[in-house]
Amino acid sequence: MEGSQNEDRQCWRCGAGVGTGLVCPGCEAPQPPPDGDLFAVLGLPRRLAVDGEDLERRYHAASRALHPDRHQTAEPHARQLSERASAALNRAYRTLRDPVARGRYWLELHGNPLHRENKEIPPALATDVFETQEKLEELRTKATPALHDEVRHVHDALVARLVGLEAELSRLYAGANGNGMVDELKRRLSEIAYLRTLLGDIEAALGEVSGAHSRH
Amino acid sequence: MERIVGIDLGTTNSLVAVLEDGGPRVLVDPETGAHLLPSAVAFLADGEMVVGARARELAPDHPFETILSVKRFMGLGFEHVSDDDRRRYRFAEGREGVVRFAVGGRAVTPPEVSAHILRELKRWAERALGGTVAKAVITVPAYFNDSQRQATKDAGRLAGLEVLRLVNEPTAAALAYGLDRADEGTVAVYDLGGGTFDVSILKLRGGIFEVLATNGDTRLGGDDLDGRLAEVVLAELPRELAAQPSVRARARAAAERAKRDLSAAERTEVVLDLPEVGRHARAPITRSDFERLIRDIVQRTVVPCRQALKDAGIDPRDIREVVAVGGSTRVPLVRRLMAEIFGRPPLVDIDPDEVVALGAGIQAGILSGGRRDMLLLDVVPLSLGIETMGGVFTRLIDRNTTIPASVKETFTTAVDGQTVVDVHVLQGERELAADNRSLARFKIPIAPMPAGVPRLEVTFLVDANGILSVAASDLRTGLERSVEVKPSYGLTEDEMERMLEESIDHAEDDVRERQLREARVETDVILGATRQSLVAHGRLLAAGERERIDAAVSALDAARAGEDYVAIRDAIESLSQTTEPFARRIMDESLQEALGNRRLEEL
Numbered sequence: 001m002e003g004s005q006n007e008d009r010q011c012w013r014c015g016a017g018v019g020t021g022l023v024c025p026g027c028e029a030p031q032p033p034p035d036g037d038l039f040a041v042l043g044l045p046r047r048l049a050v051d052g053e054d055l056e057r058r059y060h061a062a063s064r065a066l067h068p069d070r071h072q073t074a075e076p077h078a079r080q081l082s083e084r085a086s087a088a089l090n091r092a093y094r095t096l097r098d099p100v101a102r103g104r105y106w107l108e109l110h111g112n113p114l115h116r117e118n119k120e121i122p123p124a125l126a127t128d129v130f131e132t133q134e135k136l137e138e139l140r141t142k143a144t145p146a147l148h149d150e151v152r153h154v155h156d157a158l159v160a161r162l163v164g165l166e167a168e169l170s171r172l173y174a175g176a177n178g179n180g181m182v183d184e185l186k187r188r189l190s191e192i193a194y195l196r197t198l199l200g201d202i203e204a205a206l207g208e209v210s211g212a213h214s215r216h
Numbered sequence: 217m218e219r220i221v222g223i224d225l226g227t228t229n230s231l232v233a234v235l236e237d238g239g240p241r242v243l244v245d246p247e248t249g250a251h252l253l254p255s256a257v258a259f260l261a262d263g264e265m266v267v268g269a270r271a272r273e274l275a276p277d278h279p280f281e282t283i284l285s286v287k288r289f290m291g292l293g294f295e296h297v298s299d300d301d302r303r304r305y306r307f308a309e310g311r312e313g314v315v316r317f318a319v320g321g322r323a324v325t326p327p328e329v330s331a332h333i334l335r336e337l338k339r340w341a342e343r344a345l346g347g348t349v350a351k352a353v354i355t356v357p358a359y360f361n362d363s364q365r366q367a368t369k370d371a372g373r374l375a376g377l378e379v380l381r382l383v384n385e386p387t388a389a390a391l392a393y394g395l396d397r398a399d400e401g402t403v404a405v406y407d408l409g410g411g412t413f414d415v416s417i418l419k420l421r422g423g424i425f426e427v428l429a430t431n432g433d434t435r436l437g438g439d440d441l442d443g444r445l446a447e448v449v450l451a452e453l454p455r456e457l458a459a460q461p462s463v464r465a466r467a468r469a470a471a472e473r474a475k476r477d478l479s480a481a482e483r484t485e486v487v488l489d490l491p492e493v494g495r496h497a498r499a500p501i502t503r504s505d506f507e508r509l510i511r512d513i514v515q516r517t518v519v520p521c522r523q524a525l526k527d528a529g530i531d532p533r534d535i536r537e538v539v540a541v542g543g544s545t546r547v548p549l550v551r552r553l554m555a556e557i558f559g560r561p562p563l564v565d566i567d568p569d570e571v572v573a574l575g576a577g578i579q580a581g582i583l584s585g586g587r588r589d590m591l592l593l594d595v596v597p598l599s600l601g602i603e604t605m606g607g608v609f610t611r612l613i614d615r616n617t618t619i620p621a622s623v624k625e626t627f628t629t630a631v632d633g634q635t636v637v638d639v640h641v642l643q644g645e646r647e648l649a650a651d652n653r654s655l656a657r658f659k660i661p662i663a664p665m666p667a668g669v670p671r672l673e674v675t676f677l678v679d680a681n682g683i684l685s686v687a688a689s690d691l692r693t694g695l696e697r698s699v700e701v702k703p704s705y706g707l708t709e710d711e712m713e714r715m716l717e718e719s720i721d722h723a724e725d726d727v728r729e730r731q732l733r734e735a736r737v738e739t740d741v742i743l744g745a746t747r748q749s750l751v752a753h754g755r756l757l758a759a760g761e762r763e764r765i766d767a768a769v770s771a772l773d774a775a776r777a778g779e780d781y782v783a784i785r786d787a788i789e790s791l792s793q794t795t796e797p798f799a800r801r802i803m804d805e806s807l808q809e810a811l812g813n814r815r816l817e818e819l
Contacts, residue, residue: 072380
């Protein structure tokens with residue numbers, strides 16, 4: 001079957017050895033995405049610390065080789081593979097470039113997923129969350145400019161908090177040495193996830209555009 | 217070499233361009249030398265059909281028979297038609313499915329109307345290039361949903377064009393600007409056309425144009441500005457007269473002229489001549505009057521811009537350049553607003569009417585392998601998902617995900633003996649399925665079993681055109697399952713086939729096209745089999761045989777790339793002859809193996 005053993009994979013078109021490559025080094029035909037994880041798609045080891053610049057370089061280089069625009073004149077099978085493999089590449093990049101998504105994915109790979117349905121408020125955020133929700137409730141009943149400003153202020157403070165948490169996450173990744181940190185990682189990720197949702201709620205209440213506390 | 221053209225299929229005007237050694241070039245009307253083809257199609261009572269500038273001139277006298285902004289109706293259903301639309305056009309009876317215009321005693325769908333525009337551009341291109349043009353890249357608003365994109369692709373097919381790629385208009389514009397600049401950094405493209413508004417935030421790096429986020433409004437554009445201005449002059453007329461469709465059409469044309477004047481002049485007049493009723497109306501207007509009149513419309517572009525910046529995670533201060541696209545960006549108020557949102561004046565060095573077509577021409581060059589230094593990485597503009605229990609919309613692919621994108625979901629059955637799994641796919645950002653745009657229902661057959669036992673894996677794939685396809689496989693048997701697609705507001709495959717057959721004047725092309733398609737399919741089968749045999753049984757090759765087979769394979773590859781199905785058939789025949797001895801040896805060997813096994817069994 002396709003790619004069951006990555007090391008001795010052969011190009012479906014010309015038979016050359018392709019290993020874990022995304023395209024054939026001989027005839028440039030796109031190959032089925034290699035088995036294994038999203039790190040492997042970008043040729044990276046399964047490590048939490050990822051250099052953003054390096055990640056982007058790998059993604060761009062792989063896109064240049066794989067993108068359907070590059071295989072427009074090829075036979076249907078090659079075009080189909082180029083689509084499938086590009087989709088896998090895009091998913092890998094989207095997951096790995098965001099430290100939080102990467103952390104969640106890493107936990108999944110290690111059989112210890114963070115449950116999405118966990119609605120429990122992280123203890124470290126409890127006070128902020130209650131205060132914010134009270135303010136939002138007030139804003140919904142009487143939307144005075146003063147209250148609006150106050151919520152805006154809370155929002156900005158929470159954004160600063162989020163930035164801080166994300167910086168701590170990077171530090172955690174840089175010093176990561178395996179399973180000893182799973183609990184701390186889970187705690188940090190829950191806090192960030194919770195804070196992002198809370199910020200989304202505040203923005204919705206302020207009537208602003210929302211979303212995208214997940215980039216950078 | 218076979219030419220691929222780039223087409224800007226606009227709300228108001230359409231253009232066609234190609235990439236040449238010196239850069240992209242807009243191709244012109246062979247008779248008049250015009251660059252722009254007005255996107256107008258008139259269906260006259262005698263069955264005559266007129267496209268372009270003459271059709272637009274016919275609009276005041278045939279307001280219901282002349283479709284002026286067909287793009288606004290692409291991919292829509294009857295329930296999306298507004299009261300204002302009903303004042304401008306007549307629609308065929310119908311409650312559900314794709315919208316149909318009632319023109320000249322016929323019911324015509326938007327893709328059919330657009331196909332007439334595309335056919336005319338195809339003719340321009342064929343005259344300019346001196347050969348058949350059968351392949352194209354067509355631009356669409358970035359914020360077009362799946363149905364609108366599919367409708368555009370259908371229009372291409374009806375016009376006898378193979379649509380190799382749909383490119384988002386702002387991305388195409390960025391490509392046209394990026395061509396001459398070795399720029400790196402983040403740019404914003406603000407595209408206010410005749411009927412649609414798009415904004416895209418892109419990151420440029422080493423020839424890669426990566427879209428970070430896009431947003432927009434597919435029913436907002438220069439048409440709306442004309443409408444407001446038209447009301448000013450219509451107010452000068454008695455009510456019954458002002459309500460007449462032909463008078464309204466003329467008022468719109470007059471308003472459009474006045475709007476143009478006001479981009480340069482401080483004051484002008486909207487002049488409406490109605491000699492047949494002996495009336496003449498004029499309304500003087502200053503630029504600031506005009507700006508007061510349209511401010512709320514222009515203001516509607518602000519939120520999409522902010523949302524795109526936010527989704528991209530980009531602060532306006534980090535935007536290096538802002539590109540103005542679309543005729544409506546000539547309006548001074550629009551330019552001031554752009555500068556306000558992005559903190560810098562927009563770039564306008566390429567004609568905003570041509571920049572999208574030029575970009576489409578470049579993308580055509582990229583697809584034909586002519587520009588390997590540039591690559592577009594675009595995104596899906598709106599989240600895609602399915603309807604789940606209780607009418608909830610479950611997102612599968614988030615907006616601004618880079619395409620191609622795919623996601624797999626496992627489905628099972630709810631009742632014993634269920635034989636079909638019905639998947640309802642929608643697109644949008646709202647929480648409830650009913651609030652989002654229905655795209656299609658996919659019916660997937662499944663072997664009857666107790667509820668909950670079947671396991672069906674469904675793969676949703678958004679291709680590089682932003683168009684969704686669905687594939688399914690039965691996880692218990694490993695077998696692929698067919699998927700029957702029922703588009704909510706599109707043409708079914710059967711309808712497409714019928715329309716293609718109905719286009720009698722293209723009957724001959726159609727036959728040729730089908731022969732060609734069949735020959736190509738056969739080619740792919742034979743090439744695949746040959747390559748597989750070469751890998752699996754390479755050791756059975758005689759001396760020099762590999763070279764002969766390779767030569768025949770390349771000859772067939774070359775023929776496949778051409779348009780001549782007879783040549784393809786000949787090349788297939790010649791490859792079969794060349795591989796015949798090799799195939800016989802493979803057969804002999806497997807026979808021998810089979811016999812050998814039997815003997816072992818017999819022992």
